[in-house]
Amino acid sequence: MVDPRHLWKADERIKQARDEHRAAQLDDQKRCWEKVPGLEELDKTIQRTVSQALAAALRKGTDPGAAVEAARRENLAAQKKRLELLERAGIDPDTLETTPYCPLCKDTGNVNGRICGCVIGLCAKENLAELGAVLDLEQMDFSNVSLEWYSTAFDPDYGMSSREAAQTVLEVCKGYAGQFPDYPCGNLFLYGGTGLGKTFFSGCIAKEVAQKGCWTVYATAGELFAHYEAVKFGRDGSGESQRQVERYQRCDLLVLDDLGSEMVTPFVQSAFYQLLNERMNRRLHTVISSNLTMDDVRARYSLQVASRLEGEYHALPFFGKDIRLQRREKGLR
Numbered sequence: 001m002v003d004p005r006h007l008w009k010a011d012e013r014i015k016q017a018r019d020e021h022r023a024a025q026l027d028d029q030k031r032c033w034e035k036v037p038g039l040e041e042l043d044k045t046i047q048r049t050v051s052q053a054l055a056a057a058l059r060k061g062t063d064p065g066a067a068v069e070a071a072r073r074e075n076l077a078a079q080k081k082r083l084e085l086l087e088r089a090g091i092d093p094d095t096l097e098t099t100p101y102c103p104l105c106k107d108t109g110n111v112n113g114r115i116c117g118c119v120i121g122l123c124a125k126e127n128l129a130e131l132g133a134v135l136d137l138e139q140m141d142f143s144n145v146s147l148e149w150y151s152t153a154f155d156p157d158y159g160m161s162s163r164e165a166a167q168t169v170l171e172v173c174k175g176y177a178g179q180f181p182d183y184p185c186g187n188l189f190l191y192g193g194t195g196l197g198k199t200f201f202s203g204c205i206a207k208e209v210a211q212k213g214c215w216t217v218y219a220t221a222g223e224l225f226a227h228y229e230a231v232k233f234g235r236d237g238s239g240e241s242q243r244q245v246e247r248y249q250r251c252d253l254l255v256l257d258d259l260g261s262e263m264v265t266p267f268v269q270s271a272f273y274q275l276l277n278e279r280m281n282r283r284l285h286t287v288i289s290s291n292l293t294m295d296d297v298r299a300r301y302s303l304q305v306a307s308r309l310e311g312e313y314h315a316l317p318f319f320g321k322d323i324r325l326q327r328r329e330k331g332l333r
């Protein structure tokens, strides 16, 4: 699925790309006309005779045969002469053919009733630009994950070291993004303390999934619920919050960051449950990151929310020592 706004922007861009493509072709033609004397006249003759033949064939009342034949002969002679001129000048005639910007859809944007890859690619660009405005996408890449920040010391609470846990989380997240939307588990719940890489990992997923052309939306819990509240309590004069809510409900992947940082009200509790249900029913995928454990979720939202998360989400723990603190101690950014 694509965001209607991305599609609209993609449409603008494709029109612009087509115009630029056509202008470049006209430039090529002009350069050849300057280089090869007589070529311009021949090209115009070819064009003129095509229209003459067409006009003659459509003329009513008279037998068009002779006029069409004359135009055809003039056209063929001009074409032959043109090829000779081009050959003598060492120009490949194919390079002067007018071709569509996208050979797959011939610039219609559709192939067999489905949106063409050229449009999807442009939508993906819009999507990445949008994500890039709130996430450091340049850094957010699985290849930049360094497991050295996670300790090898055994943690009895988890029955493993934080490095072992991070290694597993990394593999799952990579698989999830790489195979999206076909990874065996459709939803992830990344939980643990601050500064352990939850936002970084979810950002890596968001980027890779958006690059594939799947519609990806990133939001913090605070902003997401603020839009729900604006719609519910009539504070959405411009309709922007309604549009945001629709994005949260319809996008292929929703990355909901920092769950638990927002103010919880009965309205937020029910909006969250509805959102989870809505996305589940539409078979859409969600990645949630949170400082909360499942016990906290149960206490903070509702049993229903907790049972949804437990039943439908693959929970991935983050623990160890705050990486931001470790970096600061080492004098790194």
Ligand SMILES: [Zn+2]
Residues within 6 Å of the ligand: 102, 103, 104, 105, 106, 107, 108, 109, 110, 116, 117, 118, 119
């Ligand atoms: Zn196309």
